[in-house]
Amino acid sequence: MNLILLGPPGTGKGTQAERLSKKLNIPHISTGEMFRQLAAECNPLGVKAKDDYWGKGNLVPDDITIKLVEERLAKDDCKNGYILDGFPRTIPQAKALDKITSIDSVLDIESSGEVIIKRLTSRRQCVKCKKIYGIDVPPRHEGICDECGGKLEQRDDDKEEVIRERLEVYKKQTLPLTDYYHRQGKLIKINGEQPIQKILEDILKAVGKN
Numbered sequence: 083m084n085l086i087l088l089g090p091p092g093t094g095k096g097t098q099a100e101r102l103s104k105k106l107n108i109p110h111i112s113t114g115e116m117f118r119q120l121a122a123e124c125n126p127l128g129v130k131a132k133d134d135y136w137g138k139g140n141l142v143p144d145d146i147t148i149k150l151v152e153e154r155l156a157k158d159d160c161k162n163g164y165i166l167d168g169f170p171r172t173i174p175q176a177k178a179l180d181k182i183t184s185i186d187s188v189l190d191i192e193s194s195g196e197v198i199i200k201r202l203t204s205r206r207q208c209v210k211c212k213k214i215y216g217i218d219v220p221p222r223h224e225g226i227c228d229e230c231g232g233k234l235e236q237r238d239d240d241k242e243e244v245i246r247e248r249l250e251v252y253k254k255q256t257l258p259l260t261d262y263y264h265r266q267g268k269l270i271k272i273n274g275e276q277p278i279q280k281i282l283e284d285i286l287k288a289v290g291k292n
């Protein structure tokens with residue numbers, strides 16, 4: 083089962099992808115997480131991507147991102163399917179993906195701008211296990227991960243001025259993908275302003291796995 087989670091930043095793609103991955107036993111592939119990991123490892127490409135692009139709320143160029151995804155999808159653990167979170171984000175990326183693989187369904191998780199700003203400014207992530215917390219999923223102890231005891235931090239690009247830029251970029255470059263996948267008959271709209279468990283149930287139902 084090859085799935086794409088689409089939707090604006092802060093709509094809950096990462097949270098849903100994490101849960102779907104456990105439920106369906108297929109990997110969660112987040113290009114944003116891959117870029118953050120590369121920067122944390124001081125990989126030159128990762129550091130450049132942070133300084134020139136994602137740290138400012140802009141997209142990393144298509145050729146770099148497509149290559150990264152192509153290499154990741156070629157790995158063994160993807161042979162029974164995967165959940166793409168944050169890729170594709172542009173029409174050229176979607177076209178490139180169509181050449182690499184065949185997508186079954188595209189889940190478009192919709193949320194309003196107001197909900198998104200609230201979620202993103204309150205979002206914190208565990209520096210160790212990468213679990214995401216926020217208004218919908220608060221940690222038991224402030225600043226500490228429930229799962230592994232790691233420190234919770236705000237992402238560099240979850241600062242308000244960067245969030246506004248990311249939402250603009252989403253509208254211009256990523257929103258056209260809904261039409262692209264609608265025309266392919268693969269787009270399924272999911273209400274992202276519901277409790278996390280209900281969103282998960284809606285997704286599972288939509289892909290015939292409830």
Ligand code: AMP
Pocket residue numbers: 091112113114115117135136137139140141142143144147167168169170171172175239248
């Ligand atoms: P995310 O964690 O999905 O919000 O991604 C964080 C940042 O990584 C984005 O704001 C982009 O700068 C970069 N990024 C992630 N996925 C892509 C993509 N498919 N194309 C270009 N840039 C991306």
